[in-house]
Amino acid sequence: MSVRYSIVIPAYNEELVIEESYKRLKSVMDTTNEEYELIFVNDGSRDKTGEMLSSLCDKDKNVKMIDFSRNFGHQTAITAGMDNSSGQAVVVIDADLQDPPEVILDMIKKWKEGYDVVYGKRAKRKGETFFKLFTAKVFYRFLKSMTSVDIPVDTGDFRLIDRKVCDELSALTEKNRYVRGLVSWVGFKQTDVTYIREERFAGETKYPLKKMIKFAMDGLTAFSYKPLKLSSLLGAVLSVSSIIWLIVSVLIKYVGNASVPGWACAISIPLFFNGLILMMLGIMGEYIGRIYDESKNRPLYIIREKKGFSDGENC
Ligand code: UDP
Ligand code: MG
Numbered sequence: 001m002s003v004r005y006s007i008v009i010p011a012y013n014e015e016l017v018i019e020e021s022y023k024r025l026k027s028v029m030d031t032t033n034e035e036y037e038l039i040f041v042n043d044g045s046r047d048k049t050g051e052m053l054s055s056l057c058d059k060d061k062n063v064k065m066i067d068f069s070r071n072f073g074h075q076t077a078i079t080a081g082m083d084n085s086s087g088q089a090v091v092v093i094d095a096d097l098q099d100p101p102e103v104i105l106d107m108i109k110k111w112k113e114g115y116d117v118v119y120g121k122r123a124k125r126k127g128e129t130f131f132k133l134f135t136a137k138v139f140y141r142f143l144k145s146m147t148s149v150d151i152p153v154d155t156g157d158f159r160l161i162d163r164k165v166c167d168e169l170s171a172l173t174e175k176n177r178y179v180r181g182l183v184s185w186v187g188f189k190q191t192d193v194t195y196i197r198e199e200r201f202a203g204e205t206k207y208p209l210k211k212m213i214k215f216a217m218d219g220l221t222a223f224s225y226k227p228l229k230l231s232s233l234l235g236a237v238l239s240v241s242s243i244i245w246l247i248v249s250v251l252i253k254y255v256g257n258a259s260v261p262g263w264a265c266a267i268s269i270p271l272f273f274n275g276l277i278l279m280m281l282g283i284m285g286e287y288i289g290r291i292y293d294e295s296k297n298r299p300l301y302i303i304r305e306k307k308g309f310s311d312g313e314n315c
Helices: 018-030 049-059 074-083 103-112 130-146 163-171 179-186 209-223 226-254 263-296
Strands: 005-011 036-042 063-068 089-092 117-125 155-162 190-197 303-307
Touching (some): 005 018, 018 036, 018 103, 036 049, 036 074, 049 063, 049 303, 074 155, 074 179, 074 209, 089 103, 103 155, 130 209, 155 163, 163 179, 226 263
Parallel strands (some): 005 036, 117 190
Antiparallel strands (some): 063 303, 089 155, 117 155
8 A cells, every 4th residue: 555655764773762753753744644654674773673663563553664684784774665665755864863854844845846856955964073074074075076976965865755766766776875876866856955964862873984984985986987097097197207207317327427315215115106006906896896796696685574564565
């Protein structure tokens, strides 16, 4: 049975926020007077998130849960929620209330005006560390300069997408997903609503530096070959420079009649270039690892249990 709106909420160890998140989402969605479903994806939480979601499903028929067999990651959780949604419009929102649920109503308004994708643009981000704000700002701009796909800066995954966009996304099988980039890639009529990103309601970020780096590499490698091209360019520039330097050294020795000093250079220059070569190999490795993931063709996620979905729905 299809509903008007599906709200997809990924949750990983969010026992401190789940209850409040449900209440806020429910009160906002009730005001639409239209049918909706809240699809919580429990991404292998090790705290009480799963149990709490399960009892919400028992209490409220609008609540559904997808329970992963382990932690598959935020982007995969979002994908599973979308794959299992039935709404004519699908909204993705974090569980921690950093994205205010009230903004969904503005998104719905734009959708009703005829837009297929309405993404939340962060005018301000409260309560986040200087490091996070700085790296996010630099990364989004860097990514934009590296890719031909127009991925809007300062946006997260908080967005509304139309059913047809959701179906196109579900048809993409790539493994290391950078969902916000894929949404731009599929196209359709897109617009934004600006909002102030709040502080986390409770608990702490589930994105430590290691996950942030993996996420950034997924975005970069999925949408740009430029790092590979830059390697060749850098290689060419360095080769030409070394030839010029060789000629200059010979001239200094035989024309200028002076010797070129340099055992320190003889050690540090090869070290520098070996470092560069290993870095380039590392960049190639990032792409090759992702090709390997694709070739293994494992499923994107494994579901332990689905709760609240009516029989046969979206399976
Ligand atoms: N999340 C998830 N799986 C993960 C990490 C995060 O489902 O492996 C969820 C998390 O519960 C939250 C959303 O993704 O609903 C965004 O995570 P978080 O708020 O920790 O990220 P931040 O806002 O700090 O970037
Ligand atoms: Mg957050």
